Amino acid sequence: MTHGQPDDLSLQNGQNVSDQATAQPDGSLGTPAGAEQKVSWLELFFDLIFVVAFDQLAKRLGDSVSLENVGVFALMFTAVWWSWSGNSTFAARYGNESRVYRWGTVAQLVSMAMIALAERGDLEETGGFFAVAFGLNRLIHAALHLWADRQSPEALAYSRAVAAAAGVTGALWLGSALLPGGGRAQLTLWGLALALDILAPILIRQKGLQALPHEAHLPERVGLLQIIALGTVITEIVSGGRGQRLSAATLLPAFLSILTTVALWRLYFDQARSLPLLAAHLAGRVGSMLAWLYGHLPFTLSVVMLGVGLGHGISSGKASEIDRFQPFVVWSLAGAFATLAFLRWNSRRVAGQRGLDRSLVTLLAAALGAALLSRPDLDTRQLHGAAALLTVTAAVLVATDPATRRLGQLEQRVSEVIEERAEALQPEGT
Template sequence: MNLQRTVEDAPSEAQDQESSVYQEQKVSWLELFFDLIFVVAFDQLAKRLGQSPDFMSLLHFGLLFVAVWWAWAGNATFAARYGNESRTYRWGTLAQLVSLGMIALTIRGDLVDTGSAFALAYGVNRLIQTGLYVAVARRGPAVAAFAGRMALAFGTAAALWLVSAAWPGGSAAQIGLWCAALLLDVLTPVFIRNHSRHALPHEGHLPERVGLLQIIALGEIVTEVVGGSRQQELNANNLIPALAAIVTAVALWRMYFDQARSLPLLGARVDRRVEGMLAWLYGHLPFTLAVVVLSVGLGHGLSAAGSSKAAEDQQLVAAALALALLTLAFLRWNSLRVTRRFFPDRSLPALLVGAGLAVGLLFIDLDTFRVHLAVAALTTLVALIIATDPVTRRLGQLEEAVLERLGEGDQPDSVEDALEELPQTPSG
């Protein structure tokens, strides 16, 4: 206990310097509770989109989704950068939990009625995040270079959110202020990335948090499928497409977790290439969004089977699946780039071809039964290609090797250095 309090309450100057010392950081119970709030948030967003999937509703859905996702990302990246055991983080996260509960209450309704309440709740969430970074910035000049700038950006964004509550709900002025605030939040880490070398996210903790959020999003597919199936009789014509939708969720899970998810963060730590880390983190936004939209399309396709609305659901399924596969292709390419080597990778082409085939579903008139079977077959095939790709295993071995050396206090000079020490295979 004394050792833990020393690390927690009196950060040493050594923690602010570049060091090969690696300390394990597990996800805490509080963080798990925090992430579970997004089960409700994603469900509310899915129901919002399912009520009227027209163009304007899609725009509002996308805006609200980015805001909700960034509220999660702010907490997750802070914990991965500065630890999840301090009193400041624990109390700040509890306060954010309350604000997120209010956000979840206000994202389903019409923005005309709930826009101002949402803006107030989100503005409070940003103020709490600002306070967390202000507390960290007081530790010393090396930390303040990054944390101080983040606090300034979050504080400005919070002010924009709170001011927007004075405008009529859903008005162009209010939406414009929201977009400005989100752009400030999202772009600030990119613009100040050169100051982040003393605040790199933990290579094990952040991928674990990100993976938990993807599980929550994939679980939304099952929720929507069960909800959609309630509208139909339990017979083969409805049970088979429901089963196919669940198989799709499993295949997407396999595709995502077969990736070497820590490599871009390890590259940032070892090679000081922060851009790959940011690309990895930001790449998860479109993937999570695509999975939630896919859940809406699959679930509502079951409930609307045989009706004119089934065609709209097919469009959602095809577009969302294409976006999910494209994002996975980008994440794969980003991990390959960290190695600075050419690998005869067959997973990347498979993901790109799969995305193209998903786009093709936009132009084919199929009923719900055939759409779900086609999507399940496509995702399962791509998942099998990735799982059996020798490069997938090679990247996983490289990730484990770098993490093992960090755990032993022996940080490699580069990711390439660790790659050289791996046993040679036909793929490597």
């Protein structure tokens, strides 16, 4: 116990880490807990498609600041993120070395490229194409899980349930292609299909205990996606400055925006990112794991929207244009801080810690501070300067918080316990 904070992960039945077994069922298709599972070159290639997908969505959002366009952007972004999540969690649950997974990922990669092609255009013309491409993506995902239930019988209930959900939603997406492109009926059906897809793992979470994602592989994939999203911000900043004459007046907002991006990177990677997943392996706390995974959707969305606001603020010299894109900076930054606060709270809850620590208070205060930036009428340099000051200050306070270090040490200790358990369960001579 350090300063009133637990040093052990609270587990079921009041046990701590050292008392919990981490056995992997015999014949399991996935990588056993504690064993190494590296991100493959194919997975990296698959993730690179999302560089294009995020860039196209950012450009689509920048075309119009209307609430309708923001809503369509959020809907399409959720679909793109869910496609990435499905492939990443499948690889983390069932392994990434099988031939079927590799060919399935190639097929999903092609479908994602088709989705990216349809993201920028007018949905009246491209809505049907987007729906067909995403519907095929879901059907491929369903087929992968049907294959998994034959290879991993202990996870039969979970894989079949996911396959059924993906199959139904895939059919809904394909059916929506017959509706008028971009119309209310088509968008409503998209929203319904996504809601069913996202709710399915929550409703069947206890069935997933026999096929938990690898405790190191999934956080690595999630971290890679956040780097891609932060890279989108840099792309928007550079694109915004491309049409401006290089001078101190134009370089300063770009420099401040890059500082904001770097500080967000530090804030995210300073967190104990694997604790909820480790708790699922050691204590069956699947709900905390799903909260951790799903919490990355609003964070990634906020980061990409922030890039649009920063980039357009740099590119436009007109006060009216700056005012139009100011909400994309302040509310997206507030959303990023709020999501980081939620992820911090979730990790603390998993570790058995109650109340607020300095980092959690800092993140909540930063979210409020970012929201308050919507009230004053700020020019580009003032707005970007305030955003940079807020983000850098928060990053310093979180990085120097002793509670952050303790959570990291706890995460490392739990990981070592899982590795020791895995080694103890291996037959002699292997």
